Amino acid sequence: xxxxxxxxxxxxxxxxxxxxxxxxxxxxxxxxxxxxxxxxxxxxxxxxxxxxxxxxxxxxxxxxxxxxxxxxxxxxxxxxxxxxxxxxxxxxxxxxxxxxxxxxxxxxxxxxxxxxxxxxxxxxxxxxxxxxxxxxxxxxxxxxxxxxxxxxxxxxxxxxxxxxxxxxxxxxxxxxxxxxxxxxxxxxxxxxxxxxxxxxxxxxxxxxxxxxxxxxxxxxxxxxxxxxxxxxxxxxxxxxxxxxxxxxxxxxxxxxxxxxxxxxxxxxxxxxxxxxxxxxxxxxxxxxxxxxxxxxxxxxxxxxxxxxxxxxxxxxxxxxxxxxxxxxxxxxxxxxxxxxxxxxxxxxxxxxxxxxxxxxxxxxxxxxxxxxxxxxxxxxxxxxxxxxxxxxxxxxx
Ligand code: FNR
Numbered sequence: 080x081x082x083x084x085x086x087x088x089x090x091x092x093x094x095x096x097x098x099x100x101x102x103x104x105x106x107x108x109x110x111x112x113x114x115x116x117x118x119x120x121x122x123x124x125x126x127x128x129x130x131x132x133x134x135x136x137x138x139x140x141x142x143x144x145x146x147x148x149x150x151x152x153x154x155x156x157x158x159x160x161x162x163x164x165x166x167x168x169x170x171x172x173x174x175x176x177x178x179x180x181x182x183x184x185x186x187x188x189x190x191x192x193x194x195x196x197x198x199x200x201x202x203x204x205x206x207x208x209x210x211x212x213x214x215x216x217x218x219x220x221x222x223x224x225x226x227x228x229x230x231x232x233x234x235x236x237x238x239x240x241x242x243x244x245x246x247x248x249x250x251x252x253x254x255x256x257x258x259x260x261x262x263x264x265x266x267x268x269x270x271x272x273x274x275x276x277x278x279x280x281x282x283x284x285x286x287x288x289x290x291x292x293x294x295x296x297x298x299x300x301x302x303x304x305x306x307x308x309x310x311x312x313x314x315x316x317x318x319x320x321x322x323x324x325x326x327x328x329x330x331x332x333x334x335x336x337x338x339x340x341x342x343x344x345x346x347x348x349x350x351x352x353x354x355x356x357x358x359x360x361x362x363x364x365x366x367x368x369x370x371x372x373x374x375x376x377x378x379x380x381x382x383x384x385x386x387x388x389x390x391x392x393x394x395x396x397x398x399x400x401x402x403x404x405x406x407x408x409x410x411x412x413x414x415x416x417x418x419x420x421x422x423x424x425x426x427x428x429x430x431x432x433x434x435x436x437x438x439x440x441x442x443x444x445x446x447x448x449x450x451x452x453x454x455x456x457x458x459x460x461x462x463x464x465x466x467x468x469x470x471x472x473x474x475x476x
Contacts, residue, residue: 092433092440097448098404098425101441105428109176110276115261117176117427120371121253126379127371130402133379137411138470142457150459152449156396156419157242157341157363159214162192163446164461165409167438168370168400168423169218169244169345171200175267177430178287179203184430185212187438191446196244196421206238216242218345220249221330223323228330232337241340244365245331248346250324253373328359335360343398346373348383350390357391364391365398370423381412388416406448410456413464 095101106114120127154164167188173180181203188195189212197208199219208215217240222228235243258264262272335342344356345365353364366387368377380401388397399412400421412420422445429441453459456468 089433089436092437095429095432095437095440096444098422098429098441098445101425101428101432101437104432109431110273112258112261112263112267112273112276113176115257116172116263117170117424119255119257119261120375121255121257121373122375124371125375126368126373126377127402129377129379130368130371130381131404133381134402134405134408134411137381137414139407139410139456140468140470141455142468145457145459147454147457147459150450150453152446152453152461154419154461156194159194161194161419163442163449164413164418165403165420165422165445165449166194167196167426168421169196169198169246170423170427171198172202172265173198173427173430174202175287176427177434178290180427180430181208182211183435184426184438185215187426187430187435187442188212189214190435191439191442193442194419199246205235205240209239213239214241216240216244216343218244218246220246221323221326221334223326225330225333228333229337232334236338236340242343243334243338243340244343244345245334246345246369247326247331248348248367248369248373250326253369254375255372328355331356331359331361345400347387348378348380350383350386353387353390353397357395361395363396363398365400365421366417367400367421370401381415384412384415384417406445406450406452409445409449410452410461410464411469413461414466414469 095104102118105117109117152163154161167184173184177183181197181201185195185197185208194214194216195212196216196218197205199217205217217235217238219231219235222231232243262270267273331344341362342360343363343365344361346367346369347353347356347364348366348368356364364387366380366384368374368380371377380399384397384399391397396418397416398419398421399417400423403409403412403420403422404425409420426438426441429437431437433440453461456464458464458468
């Protein structure tokens with residue numbers, strides 16, 4: 080339940096009153112290349128803006144005097160009861176943003192009883208995450224060859240994960256000009272800018288980088304192809320990504336045949352794709368435009384959510400991410416048919432600014448917002464949130 084309250088936040092965290100405050104603090108404290116990597120969208124950032132605009136275009140019609148004293152943010156998903164209707168989205172290279180960042184996110188999620196999705200593009204071995212959070216989910220990009228798909232599935236299963244998320248919106252690398260302009264690269268190269276930022280922005284952290292280096296050697300994507308003991312350096316990953324554009328639904332089906340656990344497909348923006356995922360054996364769908372980081376100009380997931388929900392006809396849970404920053408955003412997504420949402424960047428910033436306490440503080444802020452908003456909407460459970468509590472801006476009567 081939401082009563083798993085974090086310890087009283089430090090003075091610094093006490094000044095963080097909303098998820099957006101984490102972004103402002105992280106901008107001051109992360110080296111520019113690292114902040115740019117997390118905050119960036121792609122090309123003109125129009126998907127990034129569209130994600131926020133979509134939430135702003137919806138308005139509530141609250142109900143009053145309904146006795147909301149017994150309300151709860153608890154939300155069921157896949158047979159579990161989570162404390163709130165949101166979880167932590169998978170974010171690659173989190174250990175460059177905060178020291179051992181993936182572990183921090185996993186621990187905070189476990190302590191607060193929300194789901195956390197471990198990224199397949201991580202510096203931390205996927206086995207270490209389940210040790211601190213046995214209920215974490217694992218996200219993978221589909222490997223380009225059948226043999227590798229089998230090895231990936233077997234390793235994830237052997238580690239004890241129950242849920243595998245396949246991200247399918249990445250046939251080729253996105254055009255992240257912002258990373259190049261800001262001097263972000265993988266592996267992160269210790270250059271003059273990084274050293275300078277590390278000195279003037281000591282909270283990240285040249286320390287984070289140096290400790291990461293000491294621990295992992297030159298950062299590589301440990302999990303990407305999930306062949307333990309055979310890490311691939313980022314240079315090769317880029318080459319591999321070039322060879323992934325032949326992937327099709329047949330590869331998802333190959334995973335389905337081998338993977339006994341729950342399978343979630345992430346990165347769907349169309350009803351017909353949602354149906355294919357369901358027919359291919361997916362147990363859940365995440366409607367997402369990757370936080371506006373893949374194809375610039377993609378529609379905001381919120382705008383296609385009703386279409387996707389209608390397409391799968393309630394057969395599988397439909398979740399959503401991209402642009403969620405407030406309790407009100409979550410409730411708008413639930414009203415349009417999502418059963419759960421995920422939040423990315425704010426939790427990366429929270430880990431960078433305040434480590435475990437920071438992420439717990441972020442989860443607490445968002446949960447408190449959801450509970451307060453539910454009271455003002457006149458509902459006692461997230462299941463009560465429906466279209467009848469919304470109007471769109473262009474409807475006046
Ligand atoms: C991501 N995202 C992502 N998605 C995925 O499936 N695998 C990954 O490795 C990553 N890596 C990643 C790194 C960083 C720094 C960010 C910000 C995002 C996308 C992520 O899971 C999610 O879809 C978006 O972040 C959600 O949007 P918001 O909440 O960040 O606006």
